[in-house]
Amino acid sequence: MQHVASATDEVAQEKVIDTKKAVPWIIFLIFFAVLNETVFNVSTPEIAKQYGITPTGVSWVLTTFIIFFGIGSVIYGRLSDIFSLKKLIVAGILIYSVGSALGFVLQAWYPAVIFARAVQGAGASAIPALVMVVVARYFSPTDRGKVFGLLTSTVSFAIAVGPVVGGFVSSSLHWTYLFIIPLFTLISIPFFNKILPEEKRKAGSVDILGAALVAFSVAGIIVYLSFPHWYYLAASLALFIWFITHIRKANDPFIEPSLFRNKLLRGGLIVGFLVFCTVMGIMFVIPLMLAKVNDLNTSTIGLILFPGAMCAVIFGTIGGNLADKKGNNFVVFIGLGLLVISLVAIAFMVGHSPWFIAAALLPTYVGFSFVQTALANRVSLTLSVSETGVGMGLFNLITFISGAVGTALVAKLLDGGMMEFYKNPALNSLAAIPYSNLLIIFAAVVIISGMFYLRIFTKKASAQTSETAAA
Template sequence: MNAAGTEKQAPVDLSGIKRGPIVAALIIGAFVAILNETLLNIAFPDLMKEFGIGPSTIQWLSTVYMLVIGILVPVTALLQQWFTTRQMFLSAMILFLAGTVICAAAPSFELLLVGRIVQALGTGLMLPVMMNTILVIYPPENRGAAMGMIGLVIMFGPAIGPTLSGFIIDHLSWRWLFILVIPLAIFSILFASMFLRNVTDLTKPKVDILSIVLSSIGFGGIVYGFSKAGEGSWSDPAVVWTLVAGGIGLILFIIRQLIVREPILDLRAFKYPMFSIVTVLLLVLMMTLFSTMILLPLFLQTALLMTAFKAGLTLMPGGVVNGIMAPISGKLFDKFGPRVLIIPGLVLVLISIFFFKDISVETTAGYVVTLHIVLMIGISMVMMPAQTTGLNQLPRHLYPHGTAILNTLQQVAGAIGTALFISIMSSGTKNYFASNPQATEAEGLVAGLQDAFLIAFLVGIIALVIGLFIKRVNVSPEQEKKEVA
């Protein structure tokens, strides 16, 4: 007990901490992990050819990544109370490096899949640690700018990933997608080992194995079920039974967390109204965001007949602008609060999707670039300000739980959004061909995309209504006392 009590006094010394090197270490690691996650999708055709496998098999390289993160992230709230910031982050990066080396050298698809699982373990550990550390080392009035820097990294990786990947695939082997990441990961480990220090409290709560099992079944089943539905049919028995098992597991997990003394994911975070509102908003918004992330590349490559490299170039300006806007939005958030950013941001998201729902085979690349930039500016004005607002209301001991909840539910929202909008698009395309049997493939796809964007627009309206309830929150008395100390 004495050791735990001593550890809890750590926040007293944070006034003299050097935040810059700590944030730099976190950002470098996050950039490496997120960049690699977005590099691989464009290499799927080459991998299918090399390993002699079909689309449903190759899709596992993405599905397993989301699945592992969906299972692991809820447990990070517990892990962060048992292990120091340094231990968590360095373990995450070493796992990620090991996975990258396995992928680079993989002689078979099975080993490549193992490498992706190990990479996902590293990424799943890293993201909640990064957000939790920012909450601990920055006072509430400065968190917006710090979270904005994290947003810059999170969005800049996906912005350049597809284009960089297309260039590498055109000139080198797919293995270079992993080989080039290895020195970056090594640099991140060395930098973090020199500059990263522990900033969190170690309370070492009791480990509830049953909660971990129920969490894995619940979140894993839901993420996998929706991911599988997005690839095929909702009536597939594997989809139905996985979603049923996931739903039951999740209900039992929630009940378990409400009755045990030391839950692995403390749902009391939802007692704070702004955190609850932000959680619902981000769920809805992530579904909308995933609709464009999935649908736009399909439109560019199938309807406008672009190469993967050119499609990546078309979407890159929006991603870059989003990355640039993230720290700007953070600074504005610190100065003016969330409403000044979130409401106009959601309006911009709605405007862009409203015009996306009327795209056709005659739509120009310039039109897509413009609307995508508007969309990404809107997203940058909402994502990090909303997350920071919700987390600001939590007391310090709920930081790991709040970050784990948000990161987990974003994975779930991504899986649901992907499955939902792919299903809507497929259904719309099928109905169009039934009414217009002579239509071209591009015309059928566009009809399906228009249906999907219409639903995305309606979902966006729900997000805007939720956004109207968000306001600047006062820091909880418990948190304020600790941070002043």
């Protein structure tokens, strides 16, 4: 109790930066960092053709970036608890740009392209990880919900337009020009040098072994989800066990074991994993469902999904404002409720008009943007200043891994024929059965997540974190 109360006091003592000046540049930087997650997706057939490689071989263009992006999210978070945020953000932008330049210059050799994507991921991961820390550390509690909402909207927009931008650049110029896009982030360096406060190096040292164990453990999980061989998972679990043993003995561990004893942080991470895993599973299964059951082509499926993606852009900001006015718990429960209603509705509409499904998807996107915004804000309020870096890094890592887990799990459930156990009487096609059952299961997982959230984030817990503006 004492620990969380003191966290709010510590945050209040930090210098508060100018929101109006900072937010536009933060949005600019986040957009170009997240854009690179999806901008190469539509170009993979062209890349495979150019280098004469298999689909598995070309998948490394995406997988390599994802691995280094996921690893970096938690490592940069930990580094920000020791080193200057300003210097780390500038370093991340520079690394991101160097990787982009290498990819463009060395485009004739495929291994060099993969190496460039690794460097890109290592640099780009600094941006969302450190921006979350900037918001948690230097924005006033009354502004955080709004800013987290803007970040959610920006991320949603970047992910949605990434394939569109990628397709336009690839068809108009060449896919290698996609490496040029991240160079725009360089123009933000003078601003961050000016707006972010100077910070001295804090006490502590970098636990290199701990960082390496986290990095290879996360990499093992991501590789296993992309290429499901048992030895990748076994290696990842073994490294994770080694990491847990190591941080209990190390003098200055990469992640303090006490952080995992923070009940509210632990609860937020679990709820985040369940919800993000579910939503990413939904985003993976809906296009498959529309293609298989409704026999739609790619462009039509894109039109079905686009209105929902734009709703996420708009309602992310609205969710942030609601969180500031009504509290994070209020927004989380509204979001979870919208998700349940949407999933049940879609489960009964599978096989019917795809435009009904497009309408039913709107609450999915809105609900997810609400939960994502409010949960990030809620987690930030459970951390002391000295914990914000690694704490928000863990939150980023959980959301990242949960997306990969959700996608892989859905694929296995559908491929294994395990979702054909019940026929919904509202369905008009046998092909719709597995998708309908899967959506009902997703709704049940969201309900369980809400019950768990209610148990963890009680009124008593809310009082401990002082999540109102009065803090």
